[in-house]
Amino acid sequence: MSKNETIAHNEQEIQRTEAHLAELEYAHPADGADVIEDLPLADQVEVVRGLDLEDAAEFLSEMEKHDRARLMRSLAPDLAADILEQMSPDDAADVLDDLDDAHKQQLLNRVESEEAAEIETLMTFDPDTAGGVMNTEITVVDQNLTADQAITLIRRAAEESEIPYYAYIVDSVETLVGVVSLRNLMLARPRKPLREMLENQQLVTTLYDTDKEDVAHLLRHYNFLAVPVVDYEGRLMGVVTHDDVMDIIHEEASEDMLGMVGAGQDETVDTPWLRSVALRLPWLIVNIANSIVAALVVYRFEGTIAQITILAVLMPMVANLAGNAGHQSLAMMIRQLAMEGWDPKRAWYAVWRESKIGVVNGLVMGLLIFIGVFLLTHQPLLAGVMAVALALDLIVGNASGAMFPIILKMLGRDPAQASSIFVTTVTDTMGFFLFLGLANMFLL
Amino acid sequence: MSKNETIAHNEQEIQRTEAHLAELEYAHPADGADVIEDLPLADQVEVVRGLDLEDAAEFLSEMEKHDRARLMRSLAPDLAADILEQMSPDDAADVLDDLDDAHKQQLLNRVESEEAAEIETLMTFDPDTAGGVMNTEITVVDQNLTADQAITLIRRAAEESEIPYYAYIVDSVETLVGVVSLRNLMLARPRKPLREMLENQQLVTTLYDTDKEDVAHLLRHYNFLAVPVVDYEGRLMGVVTHDDVMDIIHEEASEDMLGMVGAGQDETVDTPWLRSVALRLPWLIVNIANSIVAALVVYRFEGTIAQITILAVLMPMVANLAGNAGHQSLAMMIRQLAMEGWDPKRAWYAVWRESKIGVVNGLVMGLLIFIGVFLLTHQPLLAGVMAVALALDLIVGNASGAMFPIILKMLGRDPAQASSIFVTTVTDTMGFFLFLGLANMFLL
Incomplete structure (x- = not known):
C-alpha cells in the first residue's frame, strides 16, 4: 500500500x-x-x-x-x-x-x-446467588426522617444512581426496618415520619446467599420491582431488580429442557466443552444400563426374531413412535409443574388427561399402522400384532411420561432431571415386550 | 343432626x-x-x-x-x-x-x-396480543403542562390507579407524543414544560395487535417497566407492565420444550384434551414417515439379521444412546438460540463445540460398550462393530442435534418445532446403517 x-x-x-x-x-x-x-x-x-x-x-x-x-x-x-x-x-x-x-x-x-x-x-459473591446479581446503588433513608425530607434526599440521590423505585428505611445500626415505595412517599402527608408509614408492613427480604432463582420467584410472586438483599444480621446490602429477574426467569425456564435429556441445566455455548462432557456422560452411562433392560426383552425373543426377521424391521418403529408420544406428555407435565407448582390433585388429573390422549392417539396410530403394514405385507395378523402393540405402548408412553415428573417430585428431585431417559426405557421395553410377545403368541 | x-x-x-x-x-x-x-x-x-x-x-x-x-x-x-x-x-x-x-x-x-x-x-382483544395483556389505568398528561403540574396531576391519579412509573404525554388529539419517567419528572425544573423534556426522545411503543411475546422481548430489551400500547393512528390505548411480561417470559421459555417433541407450544393441563390430540397427532404421523426411513435400512439388512439375531438385540441400544446424546445437543442449541438470538458465527461455533463433545462422549461410550459386549459374548469383532457404530452415531447425533435448530431457523421456522423427531430419525437411521452395515462387512 x-x-x-x-x-x-x-x-x-x-x-x-x-x-x-x-x-x-x-x-x-x-x-x-x-x-x-x-x-x-x-x-x-x-x-x-x-x-x-x-x-x-x-x-x-x-x-x-x-x-x-x-x-x-x-x-x-x-x-x-x-x-x-x-x-x-x-x-x-x-x-x-x-x-x-x-x-x-x-x-x-x-x-x-x-x-x-x-x-x-x-x-x-457466588454469581448464582442474590449477592451475585444485586445492585448496590440504593437510596437508604433514616427512619426518623419525614416523608418530605425523604423525597428531597431521594431527588438528590437520583441524579447519581439508578431509578429509585423504593426508599429503604434503616434504623441507627443500619438494619433494614422497612421499604416505602416512591408512590407512597409522594402520596404521604409531607410531615409524616417514615416510622409511622412502616406500621403493619410485612417486610420481604432475601439473604445474600439465597439462590438467584428463589429470589426471582419471590419478586415474581409479589410483583415487586426490586427486593432488598440483607446479611444474616438484617443489614441492607443491595437490591435485586426486575430486569435482572427477567433474565433469570428467561434462563431458568429453558433449563428444564436440558435437564430432561440429561444435559447440564446451566450449559451454554460458553461452558468449557470438557465440562459439558463431564455433565452429560454420566446420564449417557445411566442410559446404557436402562437400554440393557430393553435389550434383554429382545434377547428373550431372539428365537422369534430368527424365524420372522421382519419383526426386527418393525420393532424400532413401535418403540420410536411410543417414545415420541411419551415425550409429548413428559414435556407437558414438566411445564405444568414449572408453571403452577406442585398440586397433587392437578398433577394426577394431568396424568388422567394424558392417558386419555394416549388412548385416542394410540387408536389412530394403531389403525394407520395396521393399514400400512397390511398393504405392504398382506399379513393381517402381523399388521394386527403391530397395531395392538403400538396402541398399547403409546398409552403406556403417555401415562408414564406424565407420571415420571410427579414421581421425581415426590422423591424430592427435580421433576425434569434425565426423565427423558427413563421414559424411553419404559416405551422401548414395553414396546419390544408387547410386539415380540404378541408376535410369539399369534404369528408362530 | x-x-x-x-x-x-x-x-x-x-x-x-x-x-x-x-x-x-x-x-x-x-x-x-x-x-x-x-x-x-x-x-x-x-x-x-x-x-x-x-x-x-x-x-x-x-x-x-x-x-x-x-x-x-x-x-x-x-x-x-x-x-x-x-x-x-x-x-x-x-x-x-x-x-x-x-x-x-x-x-x-x-x-x-x-x-x-x-x-x-x-x-x-386476542389474549396473545399486546391488547390482550395491557392495563388501561394509565396517567395521561397533556404536553402543554409543566413538570410541576404533571406531578400534582399524577399524585391525584395515583390514589385511584396502579403505580405510575411513567407519565404518558399526549397532544391535543390524544396521540402519544412521549413518555417521561417519574424519576425525570421529580428531577426536572418545576416550571419546565413537558414538551421540552421530550426533545431527542426515541419513543418506543407497540401496536395493540403485536404478539405478546414480541412485546415481552421489547420490554426486556430496553429494561422498561412498562411499554405503551397504541392503535394504528398512534393513540394511546394502555400499557403492558413488567409483571405481565415476567409471566409471558416464564411461559414462553418452556414452550420450546413442548415444541421440540411436537406437542402444542401453548398446551396446558386446561387445554381441552381433544385439542391436544389434534395438536400432537400430526407430528406423530410425520414420525411414522420418518421411522419408515430407519425401518427401510433395517429391511435392507434383513438377511444379516436372520443369520446373526443378536444384532436385533443390540441394534436398538445403538440408536437409543446416540439419540439421547443428539437430544442433549439439540436442547442446548434451542436454548442457545432462545437466549442470545440468531448469530450465525456463534451458532456454527456451537455445532463445532457439540461435535467435539460428541467425539469424546462417542469414544468413551464406544469403549464401555466394547468391554461390555466382549465380556458377555466373547466376540471381539461383534463388540468392535457395535463400539465403532455407536461412537460414530453419537458424533452424528451431536452434530445433527446442534444443526437442526439452525437449519429450521434459516428456513424461517421455529428452531424447536418437532426437531426431536428429526434428530431421532437421523440417529436411528445412521445407527442401524452403521451397525448393520459394519456387521455385514466384518461378521458374515
Missing part, C-alpha cells in the same frame, strides 16, 4: 467511525449495544474510543457477554478502566467476571481504589 | 372463617391468594364474603386461574360482580375470560355499565 492509499484508507475509517457515532448519539443503551455488537472488532474499538465515557459505560453494560468480553480485551487498559469506573459496581463486576484473572487484576489496579474495592467485594 | 349439633357446627365454621380473615388482614395480595387457594371451596366462599370488596378484588386478581374460576362460579352473582367492579378492568377481563359465556354475561350485566363496557372492550 502506498502512503497515499494508507491516508485514504484511514480517512475512510474515520468517516465510518463518525457515522457510527452519529447513529449512537441518541440511541437507547440497549439499541446502541446492538449497533456496536454488529460492527467488526476494529470498528468497535474505534467507536468506543470516540464515545464519552458515560455513554461507553451504558452501551457496554447492555452488550451481550461474549461480545463484550472480546471488546474489553481489545481496549487499551486505561480506557477500559475508565469505562468500568462509570458503570454501576454490579455491572462492572459482571464485565470483569468474563475476563481472565490476569486481565481482571490489571484493570482493577487502574480503577479508583474505593470503586475497585466495591467491585471486588461484589465479585466474591 | 340435631338442632344443637347444627348450631355447634355453624359456630365452628364461623370461628374458622374468622381465623382465616385475621390471617388475611395484613397479608400481601399474593400471599392472601395462596391462603385462599389452600382452603376447601366452601371456606373460600365464606372468607370472600367476609372480606371487604377491595381486598377480595386484590386477592382474586392474584389467584391461580383454575382455582379462581372455580371460586367465581361458587360466589353469589351480585357479590362476584361487586368484586369485579373493584378490580382493574384488565384483571376483571382476565377473570371473566375463564368463565363460560352465559356466566360471563350474567356477571357483566350486574357490573356498572361504564366499567362493564371497558371490560368488554378489553375482552375483544
